Amino acid sequence: MNLRRLWAIMIKELRQLRRDRITLAMIMGMPVLQLVLFGYAINLNLRHLPAAVVDQAQTAGSRAAVQDLLASGVIELRATAQSPQQLIDLLREGRVSVAIAVPPDFERRKLDGREAIQVMVDGSDNVVQAAAAQLAQYPLNQPDDFHAMTEKPISVVSFYNPERRSPVNIVPGLVGVILTMTMVLFTAVAIVRETERGNMELLITTPVSRTELMIGKVLPYAAIGLVQTSMVLLLGVWLFDVPIRGSLWDVYMASSLLILANLSLGLLISTRAKSQFQAMQMTFFVFLPSILLSGFMFPYDGMPRPAQWIAELLPLTHFMRLIRGIMLRGADLGDLWQDSVALAAFIAIMLTLAIRLFHKRLD
C-alpha cells in the first residue's frame, strides 16, 4: 500500500464531499433531527391520554377516586358523560382513548370488595392499552383510608434511569442508529456513484490498488462518523442531561467499532449494487432489522429465538449493549468484551469480503 496514493484518494473524497451540499446537510441535519424527534416527540411513557368520565354515584368518595386517577397524569379529562353508553360512543368516535365509568352503587361495591370502577380503553393501540393497565393498578379496594393509600403490592424501581425519562434510554442508542443509517449508505453510494459516473473505469486503469481504493474511500467517512457521534453526545448532554457514566474514551472506541463495521458493510454492498438506487435498497434491507431487532426499540430478551439470532449478526445490537453499558451503567469495554470482539470480527469479515469481491475489471 502506497501512503501517498491513499492520501490522494482521501483528499479527493473530502474535496468532493465539500461540494456535495445534500450529503453534507444529511451528515449534520440527521443527528439533530433524530435527536429532537426521539427526544421530544416519541415518548413511550404515555401522558395526557384523552379521557372521559361518567360518575353515576356522585358521592364524595367517587369524586375523590376520579380525581386520584386524573392526578396520575396518564389521563387528561376531555369530556364528562351522562351515561356509560355515551362513554362508549366517545371511544368509538376516537375522541377519547380512555373512558372511566363509576357505577351508581360505587360505595356499596367498595364495601363488598367488588370492582368499583370500570376503565375502558381503546385497545386498537397497544401502547395505550399498556398505559391503561397501569391505571387499573390504582388501589381502590380498601375502603377505610382510600386517600392515604399509596403502597402497591409490587413496587418497581428503575435503576440508572430513576425518573424513567425516555431520552436517557434513547440517546445512547440513537448514536448507533444514526451511524447505521448514514455510514452504510454513504460508503455504498460513494463507490457506486463513481461507477455510475464512469470515474471507476478511469480509476481501475491506473496503478491504484484495491486496498488503497477501499481504505481511502472509507477513512474520510470514519472521521465524519466521529463528528456525528460527538454531535449526538453533545446535544444529548446539553438538551436532555443524558449521563456519560463510563469513560469518554470507551464511548469513542465503541463508536469507532460501529463506524468501521458499518463502513465495511457499505463497501460490501457497493461491490454488489449496480446503481445508487440498488445500493439504497440494500442499505434499507439492513437498516430495518437493525432498528427493530437491535434492542433500540424493543428489548432483546423479549424477542423470539430466531429474531435473537438475527440480532446477533447485526452490528447495532452489539453496539447497543456496549454504549448503554458504558454511558448508563459506567461499564468499560473490558467488561463487555464479547460485544467488542463481535464487532471487530464483523469488521474483519466484511472488509475481507469487500476487497475480495472488488475487481479492477469491468466483468
Place this chain on the structure above:
Amino acid sequence: MSESAIHAQDLTKRFGALVAVNAVNLEVPRACVYGFLGPNGSGKSTTIRMLCGLLTPSEGDIEVLGLRIPEQAEQLKQHIGYMTQKFSLFDDLSVRQNLEFLATVQGLSRREEKTRVDDLLKRYRLDDREEQLAGTLSGGQKQRLALAGAIVHRPELLFLDEPTSAVDPESRRDFWEKLFELADEGTTILVSTHYMDEAERCHRLAILDTGNLVADGTPAELTAKLEGRTFLVRSGTPRKAKEALDDRPDVLSVAQIGNELRVLMREGDASIDSLRHHLEQAGAQAEVESVPPNLEDVFVVATRRHAAHQEQPA
C-alpha cells in the same frame, strides 16, 4: 522488447449469447496512430477494454508492450493511458485538482507532479481555467483535460475510445494535432472513431463490423484495392438516376451528395460507358466520370462483403 506494441490473436468476447468481438487478429506497430473504425456496437470499446485488461477475453491471446494480458494487467497499468468514451474525470473537482490527483495516483513524485501538471495545463491551454470545476468546462476543454489526464505519467501506449464524439469540428482538428505531437514523441496511440475523416489521418487502420475485423492496413492500401470501382454521376434528375442505378445488380451502393451521385460498383469490369448507357435507357441524362475511391467506399465494401458472407450457408 517486441516489435509491435499490441499483438492480439483470435481475440473473442462473448456476453451470454452475444458475440461482441469475434476472433480478431491485431498487430499495432510502435509509435504509430492506429485507428479503429466502425459503427456503434461494432466491438471497438470492448476490444479496447480487453487490451487494457479491464475485460477478460472469452478466447484468444493478447500481448501488450510485451506483457501477457490479462495475467500481467496490473504491471501494464503503469505504462498505458486510457481515455474513456464518456468523460470520466471528476466533475466536482477543479481542473488542477483532477490532474494532481491523477499524477499522484500514477506515482509521480511531489516535485515531478508540480512541474508536470503546470506543463500540461499550459500545453493543453487550460492554464487560465485551472480553478474551474471540470464539470463546467465546454466539450472541447473537457476533452483536452481528459487527454492531459491520460498522459500525465507519460505512457508508452495510449488508448482513446471515441475521443471526439462530443466536440465541434475545430476542437477535433486541434485534438488530432495533439495526437500527432504525442506520436512524434514516441507514444503509440490506438484511437477508435466513427468519423471517416479521422480514420483517414491514421497511420494504420482496422475496420470493425459487428465484432469482426473486416479490413486492415494503411488508408492508402485500403483505398487502392477499390481502384476503378468508384464513379461520379452528374444528372439533372438525380433521384431518377439513383433509382435506375439501384436496380443494377453490380452496383453496391449509391450515395447522393447534393446533385451528384457517388456510385460504388461490385468487383468486375464496370465501365463508364455501360453506366452511361444504362442511365440513358432509364431516361436519365447523366455525365459519368471515374473518381478515386475513399475510405467511406472501403467501409461500405468491407461491411457489405462481410454481411454477404454471413448469409451464405456454411
